[in-house]
Every structure is written in structure tokens, then in C-alpha cells.
Amino acid sequence: MVAQRLDGRACSQEVEADLTVRIQSCIERGVIPHIAVIIVGNDPASHVYVGAKIKACERLNLKSTHIELPEDTSQEKLREIVRNLNDDDLVHGILVQSPLPKHLDEEELTDLIDPSKDVDGFHPTNLGRLVQGRIDGMLPCTPSGVMRLLDWAGIETKGKSAVVIGRSQNVGMPQALLLTARGADATVTIAHSKTENIPEICKSADIIVAAVGRPEMVKADWVKQGAIIVDVGVNRVDDSSRERGWRLAGDVAPEVSEVASWLSPVPGGVGPMTVAMLMENTVRSAENKLI
Numbered sequence: 001m002v003a004q005r006l007d008g009r010a011c012s013q014e015v016e017a018d019l020t021v022r023i024q025s026c027i028e029r030g031v032i033p034h035i036a037v038i039i040v041g042n043d044p045a046s047h048v049y050v051g052a053k054i055k056a057c058e059r060l061n062l063k064s065t066h067i068e069l070p071e072d073t074s075q076e077k078l079r080e081i082v083r084n085l086n087d088d089d090l091v092h093g094i095l096v097q098s099p100l101p102k103h104l105d106e107e108e109l110t111d112l113i114d115p116s117k118d119v120d121g122f123h124p125t126n127l128g129r130l131v132q133g134r135i136d137g138m139l140p141c142t143p144s145g146v147m148r149l150l151d152w153a154g155i156e157t158k159g160k161s162a163v164v165i166g167r168s169q170n171v172g173m174p175q176a177l178l179l180t181a182r183g184a185d186a187t188v189t190i191a192h193s194k195t196e197n198i199p200e201i202c203k204s205a206d207i208i209v210a211a212v213g214r215p216e217m218v219k220a221d222w223v224k225q226g227a228i229i230v231d232v233g234v235n236r237v238d239d240s241s242r243e244r245g246w247r248l249a250g251d252v253a254p255e256v257s258e259v260a261s262w263l264s265p266v267p268g269g270v271g272p273m274t275v276a277m278l279m280e281n282t283v284r285s286a287e288n289k290l291i
Contacts, residue, residue, distance in 0.1 A: 003257040004153075006230065006264035008145070011152040012272040019060055019276075019283055026286050027061075033286035034063040035093035035119060035278075036085050038078070041071040041101050050097055056275050062282060065091070071101050078109055086114040092289065093119035093282035098170075116288065119281040122170055130177050138281050143175040145273030146209060146230050147184065153262060155207075155228055158185040163202050165218070165251070166211035167192040171232055175209055198222075210251035220255040228262045232270050 023033055035057065039050050050066065057064035067081060078096070085094045094117045100106045110118075115125040121140035129137050150157060162179045166172035167190050179186040186207065191198045202208055202222040210218050211232035223229060233251030250266030257263050264270055 003229070003260040003263035006149055006153055006228075006262050006269055008149060008264060008269040008272040011149050012276040014152065015148065015273075015276040015280065016056070016060060019062075019279055022283050022287065023060055023062055026283070026290065029290055031286050031289055032063050032090075033093075033283050034065070034091050035095060035282045036065040036067060036091050037095045037097060038067045038069065038081060039097040040069045040073050040078070040104065043099065046097050046099070052271075052275055053095075053278060056279055060279060062279060073101075073104075075104055075108070078104065079112060082109060082112045086112075086117065089289075091117065092285040093117055093278075095120055095278070117285055119278055119285065120170070121174070121281065127169070127174065130174055130181075133181050135178065135181055135183075138284070139178070139277070140170055140174040141277040141281065142171050142211075142232060142270060142274045143178050145270055145277045146175060146232070147178050148277065149230070149264065149270070149273050150207075150228070155262065157207065160186045160206040161204060162186040162188045162207040162209065163191055163205040164188060164209045164211065165191045165198065165202070166213070166232075168211065171211040175211065179207070179209075212251050214251055215249040216251070216253040218252040218256060220253060220259050223256050223259045225259055226261040227259070229256055229260045230264050230270065231266050234266060234271065 026033055037050055037053060039046055054064055085091050094113050096109050098106060110122050113123055115123045118126055118138050121138045126138040164172050164176045176188045176190050180188045189201060191201055199222045203224055205227060207228045209230045213233055215235040215237050229252055231250035231252040235249045236246050237249045239247040248267055
């Protein structure tokens with residue numbers, strides 16, 4: 001068996017096609033969907049991610065404001081910027097690119113963002129709605145992208161056994177909530193750094209979502225024949241055979257493709273879906289202004 005490809009690029013193109021129509025409808029009614037992205041410092045990966053988001057905005061005719069700040073920017077300066085964006089009726093989405101420099105309090109800034117403009121879906125109000133089973137609002141982009149990708153592939157989650165590896169507030173925990181929510185109806189186990197016998201737990205799963213940030217952690221002998229594997233991890237691994245000296249690797253080892261029925265690639269799997277869901281959250285916020 002060679003796993004079928006959970007192709008995030010193909011799926012995201014379908015999402016963007018739908019968004020193009022919705023954005024045009026907003027524009028015709030006098031509202032131009034607008035996202036403001038704040039980036040602090042010179043983290044190379046962060047600038048790559050922000051660049052991908054800006055390119056998506058350009059493709060979709062969605063307005064974006066890019067606020068680039070130096071490494072030594074103060075917490076108070078960021079508070080001021082977020083408050084001003086909250087008060088700006090022409091801005092529908094606010095994103096503070098993570099990670100921030102160590103002297104800054106990212107959690108405080110997340111809490112300060114207007115929940116209706118929290119296009120990352122990390123504000124306690126939006127995460128609280130998710131805990132209540134309300135999935136009609138601002139959902140965290142990566143977990144919602146995973147769900148959209150599974151739906152695109154026609155993968156049934158109802159009654160399935162799912163393991164989410166990782167319990168982060170922005171991926172692992174909301175992913176588990178979305179998989180177990182009414183309509184998805186999977187039976188979910190969350191595995192983390194203190195979990196014992198993770199390989200055995202994974203071996204019983206119909207669906208595995210790996211979001212732990214450890215290169216090629218999930219091995220082929222962790223996976224039962226025909227399981228569905230979603231690889232959220234993006235890790236830079238030294239590789240002297242490459243001209244640049246490194247390669248990107250997911251949390252799932254390549255040989256898993258010989259056991260799984262579906263597998264998302266890295267890159268080209270979950271990453272494009274994360275950006276697509278960010279665009280969708282921004283459009284949803286703009287549409288709410290029309291109600």
C-alpha cells in the first residue's frame with residue numbers, strides 16, 4: 001500500500017475559490033475584508049509565514065496591512081497598536097505573528113485582541129466557544145484546516161478512534177475538541193510528553209494527528225494498516241546532501257506512507273490549509289459587519 005496524498009495545496013485552492021466569491025460579495029456591499037499582521041523582530045521562519053499570508057491576500061483581493069517592528073519593541077507599544085486596530089472599523093482581522101521576542105507577553109496581547117477580530121482563533125472567548133461545541137465562530141486555523149482537509153478527502157470521522165499527539169493550546173487541544181465535536185463525532189485520545197506507551201496507543205487509532213514538533217517521531221510500526229495520518233509538524237533538519245544544508249521534515253517518518261491509507265505531506269499538507277483558514281476567518285469577520 002502507498003498512502004494517498006492529503007493534498008493541502010489542492011484543497012486550499014478550492015477554499016480560495018469559494019472565498020473569492022464571498023470577498024467580491026463583501027466588496028459589492030461596501031466592505032473590503034482587511035487583515036492586519038504584526039511581526040516583531042527578525043525570526044526567519046516568521047517572515048516566511050507572514051510572506052505566505054500576504055501572498056494569499058494578494059491572490060484573493062483581500063486587503064492586508066503589514067506592521068513590522070524591531071526586536072526591542074516594548075509591550076506597551078504593542079498594546080497601543082492592538083488597541084488602535086481594535087478601534088478601527090475598517091480592520092476585520094488582527095494577527096500577532098508568533099513567536100514574539102522573549103521579553104514580550106504573547107498571552108496578554110492575545111487577550112487584548114477584540115474576539116471578533118481574532119482571526120488566529122486563540123482568544124479565550126473563541127476557545128471557550130469551541131469548548132462549548134460552538135464551531136460557527138473564529139476557529140484556530142491549523143485545527144480547522146485539518147478538519148477541512150479530511151472532509152475534502154471524503155474521510156469519515158464519525159465513530160473513528162483518533163489520537164492527537166500534542167496538547168498545545170493552538171493546535172493539539174483545539175484539534176481534539178474539533179474531532180470530538182458534534183458532527184465529527186470521533187473518539188479522541190490526547191497523547192503528550194507524559195503519556196506512556198504512545199506507540200501502542202497510536203497503533204489502535206484510525207486517525208493520527210501529529211502536532212508535537214519532533215522530526216519523524218511517528219514510525220511505521222506505530223501505525224496500523226490503513227490508518228489516516230495528518231502531519232502538522234514542520235521541522236528543520238540538518239541534511240548535508242542538500243545544497244542549503246537542511247531540509248524540512250514533519251513529525252511523521254516517510255516510511256509511514258507504506259502503511260497508511262492517507263498521509264499529508266510536509267510541506268504541502270497542513271501548511272496551505274492553515275493560511276486558507278486564516279483568510280476564511282478574516283472574510284467571516286468582514287461578513288459579520290454586514291449583518
